[in-house]
Amino acid sequence: MRVLVKGAGVAGLTAAFELATRGATVTVAEIGPCLGGNASWFAGGMLAPWCERESAEQPVLDLGRHAADWWDVATPGQVTRAGTLVVAASRDAGELERFACRTSGHRWVDEGEIARLEPDLADRFWRGLFFPGEAHIDPRQAMTALHDKLVATGVDISFATDARQLSGFEHEIDCSGMAADDERLRGVRGEMMILHTPDIALSRPVRLLHPRFPLYAVPRAGHCFMIGATMIESQSGEPVTVRSMMELLGAACALHPAFGEAGIVETGVGVRPAFSDNLPRVEARGNSVAINGLYRHGFLLAPAMARQAAELVFSHEPMELA
Numbered sequence: 001m002r003v004l005v006k007g008a009g010v011a012g013l014t015a016a017f018e019l020a021t022r023g024a025t026v027t028v029a030e031i032g033p034c035l036g037g038n039a040s041w042f043a044g045g046m047l048a049p050w051c052e053r054e055s056a057e058q059p060v061l062d063l064g065r066h067a068a069d070w071w072d073v074a075t076p077g078q079v080t081r082a083g084t085l086v087v088a089a090s091r092d093a094g095e096l097e098r099f100a101c102r103t104s105g106h107r108w109v110d111e112g113e114i115a116r117l118e119p120d121l122a123d124r125f126w127r128g129l130f131f132p133g134e135a136h137i138d139p140r141q142a143m144t145a146l147h148d149k150l151v152a153t154g155v156d157i158s159f160a161t162d163a164r165q166l167s168g169f170e171h172e173i174d175c176s177g178m179a180a181d182d183e184r185l186r187g188v189r190g191e192m193m194i195l196h197t198p199d200i201a202l203s204r205p206v207r208l209l210h211p212r213f214p215l216y217a218v219p220r221a222g223h224c225f226m227i228g229a230t231m232i233e234s235q236s237g238e239p240v241t242v243r244s245m246m247e248l249l250g251a252a253c254a255l256h257p258a259f260g261e262a263g264i265v266e267t268g269v270g271v272r273p274a275f276s277d278n279l280p281r282v283e284a285r286g287n288s289v290a291i292n293g294l295y296r297h298g299f300l301l302a303p304a305m306a307r308q309a310a311e312l313v314f315s316h317e318p319m320e321l322a
């Protein structure tokens with residue numbers, strides 16, 4: 001069975017993996033010149049279904065709870081299973097209580113345990129929530145590893161190729177994100193930055209709750225931290241604004257003042273494709289299956305969506321999102 005996958009974001013790469021694993025002959029066409037430049041490239045890489053349940057519906061937890069296992073199998077060595085730490089300044093203690101009420105899979109930690117988990121946050125936060133079942137990856141490394149694995153197993157990945165120009169496939173999986181021809185989609189702009197400082201070490205994503213400027217810091221290799229992210233109802237991919245940068249940097253310094261001396265390695269913007277209910281969809285139209293609406297859960301939910309899409313292709317049966 002010859003299948004064309006349109007787009008090499010996280011949806012396209014995971015779909016290609018699931019299809020190739022089932023024995024399909026897969027071609028991935030990516031209109032961009034290389035991996036990157038899409039929403040997936042700017043993601044934090046948090047695999048945090050329990051934390052995300054604070055603002056997301058139950059399917060996000062149900063579909064995402066095995067994502068770390070999927071990434072471990074597909075890209076061995078890429079997943080860090082160290083949980084998530086959620087903290088707030090003492091004046092924002094109500095935010096922690098609210099977060100705890102809306103989530104599960106956590107335990108309360110005191111100052112001492114925060115210091116044991118993250119020594120560099122010692123004496124900074126008196127109380128927090130620890131989500132031990134969560135994990136994270138570096139999206140760029142994971143996508144590169146997945147790309148290389150797909151190529152090694154015979155998947156044809158062509159960059160600078162508009163999938164609309166290709167024909168002769170029995171099935172197509174449309175993973176083109178915001179470019180998809182679907183008027184139900186909206187964009188949610190996410191601004192992020194990568195900071196570098198050897199003065200702080202974190203072992204896991206840390207979320208700092210705040211009524212107006214919540215923030216997360218995800219540790220990356222080489223003393224770098226992905227700091228994110230804004231959530232703006234806009235599909236503008238224009239550069240990060242001064243206001244957003246000041247807000248993100250202010251919150252980063254509230255997490256740890258040493259971020260004030262960090263170097264700004266990169267700022268970036270990704271536009272999250274979302275439906276009105278912020279849940280993803282796998283939908284079939286004839287011989288075409290579309291995976292879209294991954295919103296802020298692309299790395300978390302793409303594995304489950306890819307599996308559903310591959311099953312659809314192989315069964316030819318319409319399937320509904322769980």
Ligand SMILES: Cc1cc2nc3c(=O)[nH]c(=O)nc-3n(C[C@H](O)[C@H](O)[C@H](O)COP(=O)(O)OP(=O)(O)OC[C@H]3O[C@@H](n4cnc5c(N)ncnc54)[C@H](O)[C@@H]3O)c2cc1C
Pocket residue numbers: 006007008009010011012029030031032036037038039040041042043044045046047161162163164175176177178179180189190191192228229230269270271272273291292293294295296297298299300301
């Ligand atoms: C700042 C930020 C932080 C985030 N953090 C997280 C996180 O911590 N955890 C998490 O799970 N998710 C996170 N997300 C969400 C995640 O990044 C998105 O849900 C995901 O990237 C969407 O993936 P996608 O493959 O659908 O779209 P994209 O990554 O945008 O990929 C679509 C691809 O299709 C290509 N394309 C379009 N048209 C064509 C065509 N005609 N032919 C060929 N190719 C085409 C595009 O060039 C693009 O490469 C974050 C997002 C942002 C912006």
